[in-house]
Structure formats: structure tokens, C-alpha cells
Amino acid sequence: MHQSAEDPLIARVAAELRRPLFARPDFQARVMAAVRRVPPSLPARAWTWLREPRALAVSPLGGLAAAAGLAALVLIGSWAATRSRAGGSAARVAAAPAAARDTQTLVTFLFMAPRARTVTVAGDFDGWDRARMPMRRDASGLWTLDVPLAPGRYQYVFVVDGRRFVADPAAPRAVGDDFGQPTSVVTVGGSAARTAGGSL
Numbered sequence: 001m002h003q004s005a006e007d008p009l010i011a012r013v014a015a016e017l018r019r020p021l022f023a024r025p026d027f028q029a030r031v032m033a034a035v036r037r038v039p040p041s042l043p044a045r046a047w048t049w050l051r052e053p054r055a056l057a058v059s060p061l062g063g064l065a066a067a068a069g070l071a072a073l074v075l076i077g078s079w080a081a082t083r084s085r086a087g088g089s090a091a092r093v094a095a096a097p098a099a100a101r102d103t104q105t106l107v108t109f110l111f112m113a114p115r116a117r118t119v120t121v122a123g124d125f126d127g128w129d130r131a132r133m134p135m136r137r138d139a140s141g142l143w144t145l146d147v148p149l150a151p152g153r154y155q156y157v158f159v160v161d162g163r164r165f166v167a168d169p170a171a172p173r174a175v176g177d178d179f180g181q182p183t184s185v186v187t188v189g190g191s192a193a194r195t196a197g198g199s200l
Helices: 007-018 027-037 042-051 060-085
Strands: 090-094 105-112 119-123 142-149 152-160 164-166 184-188 196-199
Touching (some): 105 184, 119 142
Antiparallel strands (some): 119 152, 152 164, 152 184
């Protein structure tokens, strides 16, 4: 084995490293006390708080209010589901009959107005005649009308009870509304269209 001048130095360092260390008898207790003093993280505190059981006292009036709120949420959810099944009260575009397929597209106008007695559609496709295109009402208060339209951009409005003009809240507004009344726009393409619709 090769001897060098550094061997005694290495031997002393190795001997120092091999020397046993003795900790004071309370070393472990002091370390654990220091660990306990460190506050837990925010997620750990939140998880602990969530897991703790709690007693909940509800007065009869509070229980009634909670039940009414839950019933309101259920009604709003069912109303939203009805609207989505009905196409979101929007003007929907479908294929026209075969004879008119080359020139026209069938547009279904939908409008939710449960309290209305009559609803019609008036637009530049019918000379803004408020009585010419009456809509049909179903039991939920959804009014519908199918109108065959040639490709193009059309302005329209819903006429409620023969006198109230209502722009379609779910459709784009027309720029430069006629007669100071806001109107809506539906665009019909050859095979596609932008949809619009709304409710009252």
C-alpha cells in the first residue's frame, strides 16, 4: 500500500468522525416540543376544522326558510331544464321541406312568456305586421312559430298581447333600430344560421 505525508492527517480526521456523540437525556423531548410549537399549515388546519363534529341547532322558522330556499332551487333548476329542452327559447334553424330546400330554411322562433295572452313575431320578413304571424303556446308558457326564410339577415321583434314590443334577449341586437324600438337579428345561411331567442 502506498504511504504518503497526508496519511496521519486522514487518520486523525477518521478517528474524530468515529468518536461517539452523546446527547443530553432531554434532547428528544426538546426536539418534540419544538416541533409541536410550529403552527400547522393552513390546509391542515382547514382539514382539521372540517372533520370536527359540530352540533347544529335550527329553529322552526330557520328550517322553513331553508326548505323554501331548497324548493326555489329545485324550481329554478326544472325551469332551466325546460328551457334547455325547448332549445333555450331561441330561434332554431332546421331543414326546410324538400321543395323549398334550395331557397328557404325553416326557422323556429321560440319565446318563453307564461303570462302572455298572445305573442306574435313581426319583422322585415313579414312587413312588420304585428298580427300576421301568431305563435302557438304550450302548457309551460313556451310560444313557438316555424317560419320559412330565404338566406339573409332579418330583424324581428316579439309582440306581446298585441301592444308590447319585446326584443329577443338572447339574440344579437340590430344596429340602427327602426322607430326607436330595439329589435333582434337572425341570420339564415344556405345550410347554417346564427340562432337567437329569449324569454319574458
